[in-house]
Amino acid sequence: xxxxxxxxxxxxxxxxxxxxxxxxxxxxxxxxxxxxxxxxxxxxxxxxxxxxxxxxxxxxxxxxxxxxxxxxxxxxxxxxxxxxxxxxxxxxxxxxxxxxxxxxxxxxxxxxxxxxxxxxxxxxxxxxxxxxxxxxxxxxxxxxxxxxxxxxxxxxxxxxxxxxxxxxxxxxxxxxxxxxxxxx
Numbered sequence: 001x002x003x004x005x006x007x008x009x010x011x012x013x014x015x016x017x018x019x020x021x022x023x024x025x026x027x028x029x030x031x032x033x034x035x036x037x038x039x040x041x042x043x044x045x046x047x048x049x050x051x052x053x054x055x056x057x058x059x060x061x062x063x064x065x066x067x068x069x070x071x072x073x074x075x076x077x078x079x080x081x082x083x084x085x086x087x088x089x090x091x092x093x094x095x096x097x098x099x100x101x102x103x104x105x106x107x108x109x110x111x112x113x114x115x116x117x118x119x120x121x122x123x124x125x126x127x128x129x130x131x132x133x134x135x136x137x138x139x140x141x142x143x144x145x146x147x148x149x150x151x152x153x154x155x156x157x158x159x160x161x162x163x164x165x166x167x168x169x170x171x172x173x174x175x176x177x178x179x180x181x182x183x184x
Contacts, residue, residue, distance in 0.1 A: 005140075007143075028145070046080065082096055084100070
């Protein structure tokens, strides 16, 4: 059975986007963090997005600017399989993207039974919240950023779940990577 993993940057006060929906604060570049992100992008997982995150990603990663500033990440983002859940998109034109319009929870349940590579949700707070409430997330990978935003959106709206810490990694830029799995 394939796993469903969440990978998100989160501010110290628990937001994955600020009050304006911006997450540029999470992209503090340094060689160690960039290397970590590049290694992750070279995997085989299927990327999972909601429409808002998909639109942001699809408007950036296929561009020459992305290829110049983060070539390894851009290559991974563009070549990996992607799934976007949306009721409003007419088509998904980003390379290797499948548009799914059905019921999110039921579709993900079906997808988890397939023998394809694991799935990773990037951004997509409303999807994270819905799938966490349905008990479908196998691991949370949280990049805790050393910033306080004061306002924003949490990806855990309506979620109450105990989790167990699996491992940690501290980066020179102040980020702390935390790996959690739902408690039994």
